[in-house]
Amino acid sequence: MSMPASGADDGVDATVRELLLLMPRLVGRAKRIPVPEALRSFSLAPRHLSLLACLLFDGPMTVNELAARLEVAPTTVSLLIGDLSRKGILERREDERDRRRRIVALAADHEPAISAWLAPGATAWRRALAPLTPDQRRVFVDTLLAYEAEVDAERD
Template sequence: MTVNELAVRLQVAPTTVSLLVGDLSRKGILERCEGEADRHRRIIGIAADQQPAITAWLARVRPHGAKRRPLTPDQRQLFVDTLLAYEAAVGGEEHG
């Protein structure tokens, strides 16, 4: 996905996603690569060498049958609030 696609899906500002992707890219967890159809488009993905560890972690933290279950409204709000707090802390902005 692109940063904008992730932002829409997570319901946060593209700036927030860009900051998170930057941090995770520097740590070698995510990578940005050129889109096949448009070389200016940057696609975000899990780094190949990190994929097995992330897959194993997800298998441990998600109970069977929960893989496709959406977040509850409260869980979704907590996730969005966490991302907004991260954006505020890193970007120096206040959110309320």
Template sequence: MSTPGSTDDAVRELLLLMPRLVGRAKRLPLPEQLRSFDLAPRHLSLLTLLLHDGPQTVSQLADRLSVAPTTVSLLVSDLSRKGVLVRREDEDDRRRRIIDISTESRPAISQWLSPGAQAWRHALEPLTPAQQRMFVDTLLAYEAAFTPDDG
């Protein structure tokens, strides 16, 4: 039996909380315009970056997503064919392409992703910047330490 306020109590509470969070996120209704696109979690991260941080190069997106540029290129190609993303020439370096959400898809993507951003903003705003950083760092440490049993 753990003592109240122990790490075991916090772990138990988080283990119960995480499936509820994931379940709620999965129940967010996908706007009609996006339903036929067969979007997966990997698309969600890419679209979130473009929605919140604006147009970026494949290299910038790969760096931010911690994946290979070829992985981002495949995702961008897939979403470009579907009309979700657009590629344009970089004005500063015509060899590079800038990736952005298409004008037609932006409202639907914003509608889909905004509830999650608003919920995080609501949860984080009462915290100091240092507390916010600690929270994010804790989630990153959890991600880094989580390795499912391969056996």
């Protein structure tokens, strides 16, 4: 794919250049966030982080609720939950309202380490997004989602 000629794009190219410089720095910073000592032996992968973040910020929920939030299949979430439960990071219990359902929660022993690990990123996002209106925040998130979709389409 060829790059458009510079200057003929209402400033889009300048913004693209700025983002191309910014994105590697953001990814690099995210990769350098150290896993807390209490969690290092568990070999946590990026796929675990979203699940842990959902449970940390939204509280205990069912497998289907987690799957909907993470936008993946319930079987995928079940595999992750099984892995993290065996490691003692998550707990599963019966739903008191419906004994057939299982509720997934962070294990109390690991919640402080998970919180210490993920909270700084959440705090930074809150500070960065707070000055924006709800519509501006929606545009920002929608733009990131569109970028993700375009990158995926380019790879296919």
